Amino acid sequence: MIDLLRINDPEGEYPKSYYTSTVSIQNVLPSLQENIKCQICIIGAGFTGLAAALSLADLGYESVVLEANRIGFGASGRNGGQVGSGQRWDQEKLEMHFGFKQAQIFWNIAEEAKKEVYSRIKRHEIKCDYNPGVIQACINRRDTLDSYDQADQLTEKYNYQNLRKLNHEEISEILNTDFYKGGYLDLGAGHLNPFKLVLGLGSAALTVGVKIYEKTKVAKIEYGKKNKLTTSAGAVVNSDYLLVAGNGYLGNLDEETASRVIPINNFIIATEPLKYGFLESFLHHNYAVADSKFVPNYFRPSPDKRLIFGGGENYTYKFPKNFKETARKKMIKVYPQLKDSNIDFSWGGTLAITRNRLPCFRKVSDTAYSISGYSGHGVALSIIAGKIFAELIAKKSERFDFFSQLPIEPFPGKSSFRWPLMVLGMLWYSLRDRFR
Ligand SMILES: Cc1cc2nc3c(=O)[nH]c(=O)nc-3n(C[C@H](O)[C@H](O)[C@H](O)COP(=O)(O)OP(=O)(O)OC[C@H]3O[C@@H](n4cnc5c(N)ncnc54)[C@H](O)[C@@H]3O)c2cc1C
Known part of the structure; x- marks a missing residue:
């Protein structure tokens, strides 16, 4: 079984990038050794997971973040750093598919997303x-x-x-x-420098009492009234609520998400x-x-x-x-x-x-959710997504429902066979770039 968390990077280490050269890397946080119970568990310490933890703390909720590698190991610590406007679709396309009223909601959320980034930078004094x-x-x-x-x-x-x-x-x-x-x-x-931002969000989360475990890979999830997670080291986490925020590194941990987000x-x-x-x-x-x-x-x-x-x-x-x-x-x-x-x-x-490049917000069960698939436009959107998850936990589900009702179809062949078709499609479009 291919492990996306390990295949291109040494286990538990940041890639050598320009960004990692701009900060002094902190000591690794302890990994989870014993069984624990918690109110809210979050898988993944990227922008989505950390923004969720911080927004939850703002609303008075405690959360635990489990990160297979290090804070900001994933796309959040390596990306182009562009805090873009709007969604991945332009407004005209959104209007055509959903009508002006809904397109306006997409736009307003994207505008709030940028503001949320600036406000986190300011509030936590993140030099990025x-x-x-x-x-x-x-x-x-x-x-x-x-x-x-x-x-x-x-x-x-x-x-x-x-x-x-x-x-x-x-x-x-x-x-x-x-x-x-x-x-x-x-x-x-x-x-901005995304690695400095994600590390800054991590420090802010630790400061407000979020428990973050690094080098703690979730190997199995059992959904139920409570969610039972087992780490690759055998520790068990029982949580009332769960957010799966592993994005491109998640693999097949959650099959339904894997069929929609590749x-x-x-x-x-x-x-x-x-x-x-x-x-x-x-x-x-x-x-x-x-x-x-x-x-x-x-x-x-x-x-x-x-x-x-x-x-x-x-x-x-x-x-x-x-x-x-x-x-x-x-x-x-x-x-x-x-x-x-x-x-x-x-x-x-x-x-x-x-498949359609809009983000995938999924209600997996009454107590478990996943958010991912920003399709290359996630710096600002992942941070507002974390806030929208916190609203959901506080029983304001309107904005989560707005996104979770979008038609995010599985890729053809679901998670096991989607590759060949997807690869052909993407190669065709990238080849077209050469002739334009
Ligand atoms: C090269 C590149 C350039 C990009 N440029 C831009 C850009 O300029 N602007 C823009 O808006 N977007 C850009 N993006 C996209 C953007 O970076 C992402 O949308 C965003 O960072 C997603 O954040 P995330 O927290 O959801 O995922 P990630 O940052 O990928 O975090 C997921 C985390 O989950 C952890 N994890 C996964 N599985 C497990 C498990 N089983 N147990 C425990 N932990 C687990 C991973 O280790 C990882 O740290 C770019 C992406 C890349 C790769």
């Missing part, structure tokens, strides 16, 4: 290098016109006043490349600090960028003037050996001037996607 500004950069004229329509729609229908359209000349000047044909700048979105891998590189004169305008503006490819390139400057560049994904469990070179080639297409720059760091991470 936040900077405002994300550019939606378009690779051709058609995508540029679509992005202008989106900007108009957000400004006029949703009264979102943070957008500035960019033409070819403007975007080229800001980004020091003429690769992109236009797009828009979103000053209501931003970027892991894919995505890769990032970081250059050496860039020499004076290289990408000056880009470094000066300090905006993050996400482009319009099906497998998007996303990049941003680091405080020490590196280019952090995300590009390329794969759909098998194991990271490919050449992912650093794949990402570097993508970077050089955008920035040929960096062809001789050293790549100091390269790392990969596993995220979870759903």
Whole structure:
């Protein structure tokens, strides 16, 4: 049986990434050794699990977090750091499928999600290098016109006043490349160091009394009136309520979630600090960028003037050996001037996607829930998801129900056979990127 928690990383250790080089790693927290009972148990110490624990504490609930590796070991500690606006679907698509009223709810929750991130940063004094500004950069004229329509729609229908359209000349000047044909700048979105954020949330949770056990892998869940969890070391946890927040690393621990939410891998590189004169305008503006490819390139400057560049994904469990070179080639297409720059760091991470790319909020039983599958748009959404879980426990289930009623269908073949079909579909779209 393939173990997603171990297959690409040494057991219990963080990957060597630019992010891990920016903090001093704390001593490991004790793992769970004895049997315990608790009111609320959470599996996974990423953004979802920790935001849930913190929001529960705000409402007066105690919780226990079980983390197979370390706090922020998963996607939360490795991602592109973009705190994006909206959902994974744009508002027009949401309106088409669900009508304006529901699309407005999606938008409002996404706006609250960004605010929740800022407010946690402020409240817990987390120094995570936040900077405002994300550019939606378009690779051709058609995508540029679509992005202008989106900007108009957000400004006029949703009264979102943070957008500035960019033409070819403007975007080229800001980004020091003429690769992109236009797009828009979103000053209501931003970027940060996600590892510092997730560690900050972990410390805040410990401070308010959340019990976090690291190197504690849940090996089995028995759902019932109470939930019985058994760790790989044999300790048993009995909990009144359970949140499964293992996202892309969960594997088949919960079969129904596994059939709806599948892991894919995505890769990032970081250059050496860039020499004076290289990408000056880009470094000066300090905006993050996400482009319009099906497998998007996303990049941003680091405080020490590196280019952090995300590009390329794969759909098998194991990271490919050449992912650093794949990402570097993508970077050089955008920035040929960096062809001789050293790549100091390269790392990969596993995220979870759903079939339609909307998040998967599941009521597993009357006392057990799972939230995952943000499909690459989870930095802000996972943090509001944690808050929505806490509301549910406090008997305000409206927002959880809103998401849990979305049509998140199983992948064809359910959890065991979904791979070949999914891989074919994804490869087809990623190949299309080459001809646009
Ligand atoms: C390379 C990359 C780039 C990305 N870039 C962006 C971006 O720029 N913007 C954006 O919005 N989103 C981005 N994402 C997605 C975003 O990172 C995720 O949506 C978000 O971090 C999900 O948080 P989470 O807490 O649900 O999951 P995770 O952070 O993956 O946490 C899950 C945790 O559960 C633990 N776990 C799993 N199974 C068990 C078990 N059996 N027992 C105990 N613990 C278990 C894991 O060890 C892990 O720590 C990116 C993802 C990747 C991989």
